[in-house]
Amino acid sequence: MGLLGLLVGLGLLVLFAFRGWSVLLLAPFAALVAALFGGEPLLANLTQVFMVNAAGFLAQFFPIFLLGAVFGKLMDDSGAVSSVARFMAxxxxxxxxxxxxxxxxxxxxYGGVSLFVAFFVIVPMARSLFRAASIPRRLIPAAIVLGTSTFTMSALPGTPSIQNAIPMPFFGTTPFAAPGLGIIASLIMLGAGLWWLHxxxxxxxxxxxxxxxxxxxxTEHAAADELVRERATTAREFDPAELQHGQRSDRPSPVLNAIAPLVVVVTMNLVMSLVLLPRLDVSYLAEQRFGETSLAAVxxxxxxxxALAAAIVTTIAMNWARLPALRRTMDAGANASVLPAFSVASLVGFGAVVASLPAFTIVRDWVLAIQGGPLVSLAVATNILAALTGSASGGLTIALEALGPTYVELAARTGIDLALMHRVAVIGAGTLDILPHNGAVVSLLAICGLTHRDSYLDIVMVGIVTSLLALVAVIALGSALGSF
Structure with missing residues (x-):
């Protein structure tokens, strides 16, 4: 009965999330259903397992949700994103x-702008370019997915995406984990995706x-659509409803002013990860008031x-005259972070309840018994959970909450570099998450005024197939040569 309850709970979560129900309601309900079938105490699972783990996720990652959303909104309202897009065109x-x-x-x-901000700015530009070049508009979603939701989300070293951040506390890694393998994976995704589109x-x-x-x-209709909003906020870190708030500049940002904050994100991330933090004396982190943690965990x-905070300051300083309502813009960005953060935290709470059930040992043993070793089983686990939840971040966190300590032990036992584990987990979560019910896919199609029938095959080829090719290459190279 316990295994049946686990499957029923997951099935209810997937079914009603696809119909547009809020994950904030669905996740605790589905978790309690799973606990009920397993004969476990309901209130204890709700308050001591679900809520504690959801709160733990927020404690770790809310700063990234908050700063990333504020940065994205500042870049949008200052005209910086439009300026970058126009410059490339x-x-x-x-x-x-x-x-x-x-x-x-x-x-x-890659410079840290939230996905949905990029969607709402790049789609109008892509329409005009594709129309002028007589390229079918049905290819617009695939081109945008390739640029925003593949290698810059999961493979490029140092990417500030929440997906790349999630494994860091589990494995004690940095955003630049396995940089050589990440670059190879990025080239595979980009090259194969461009080949298909051309x-x-x-x-x-x-x-x-x-x-x-x-x-x-x-675009405005899609931003206000409640169904799009519910699906979007489980997929990525920005609530599209907040794009209608704040005040956009009437003047585009000069291209250097627009690109400078993006450079700051990458540069500061690199300096903090590889230069400053390793040299600091942070022995105080072992104290109880700081959670008895370590530098590797934080x-x-x-x-x-x-990096995001520095980019926010840079954006404001270089675009001050183009931010006529700075407080409203920053408020909108802060508000845009809340629903996505709590939605993913709710998925984490659900995963924690499931992982605590005795029946989960059957699932864990099945995953760990997959042929090919720990890297293959980790890739399969993140793929399956990201596919079921329609969320790379949600699926990745559920997988690592449930199996992360096990994989750390396996890595120590088998000599696998945890940086390699990090990169495999992130790329694995960014493959089958792009199924039809994925919030980013649904939102992008709505923004473009297209349907799954029009564009989904091309999205699969550039979003799923290219990522799977890159994942296979990373596992093969990592297994043969180790992490680099």
Whole structure:
């Protein structure tokens, strides 16, 4: 009965989340259903397991949600994201439209701008570029997914995405874990994705397809759509409803002013991770009032938080005249962080309850028995949970909350570098999360005014297939050569 309850609870969570129910309600309900079937005490599981673990996730990662959302909103309202996108379009021209859209998305998301901010800015630009170049508009979502939701989310060393931050406290790693393997994975994703998109473009030109029938601008409608909002906030770290608040500048930011904060994020992240923090005396962290922790457990989060904070200051300083309502902009950014953070924390609470049930040992033993060793089993576990939840961050955290200590022990026993574990876990979570019910996919299609029938095959090819190829390559190289 315990295993049945686990499956029923997970099934209810997936079914009703797909129908647009709030994860804040679904996760505790599904957790209690699982506990009920297992004959476990309900109130104890709710308050001592679910809430404690959800609160622990917020205690660790809310600074990144908060600072990332504020930074994204400042970049949006100052016109910096639009400026970067326009710069890429002008430099690459109409003959390289797809590459311009992909690189514009990659540049802003690797620089720390929230995914949904990038969506709402890049989609209008992509429409005009694709229309001028007579490229089918059905390829716009795939081009944006390739640039924003693949290698810059899970593979590029130092990416400040929440997905790259989640394994750090579990494995004691930094955002730059396994940098060589991350770069190789990024090149595979980017190269294979561009190959597919250019192949699709060439086939459309041969068929005389053209851009297609245009639609009215659907960005504002999508931002206000409650179903889109519920799905979006479980997938990524920004509540799209807050894009309507604040006040956007009437003047675009100069391109240097726009790019400077993105450079600050990457540079400060690198300096904090590899230079400053390793040299600090942080022996005080062992004291009880600081949680009796270690630098390895907090360094990654500290690095990303300081990098985002520095980028916020830089954005304000360099775009002061283009932020006419600074308080409203920062309030909107702060508010945009709350619902996503609590949604993912609720998924973490659900995973903690499931992992505490006696029946979970069956699942754990099955995962660990998968042929191919710890790296393969870790990749499978993160893939499955990200697919079921439709959330890379949610699936990754559930997997590591339940199995993280086990994998740390396996790594020590088998001599696997924890940095390699980190990179495999993050890339694994960023593959099958892009299923039809994924909040980012649903939101992007709504913003573009397209359907799954129009564009989902191309999203699968650039988002799932390329990531799986990169994941296989990282596991094979890591197994043969170790982490580098």
């Amino acid at each position: 002008e430099r690459l021209g109409e003959r390289r439209v797809i590459l311009a859209v992909v690189l514009a998305g990659a540049l802003v998301t 192949r699709a473009e060439a086939a459309a030109r041969r068929a005389g397809e053209g851009y297609g029938d245009d639609v009215e601008d659907s 360094a990654g989060v500290w690095s990303v938080a300081v």
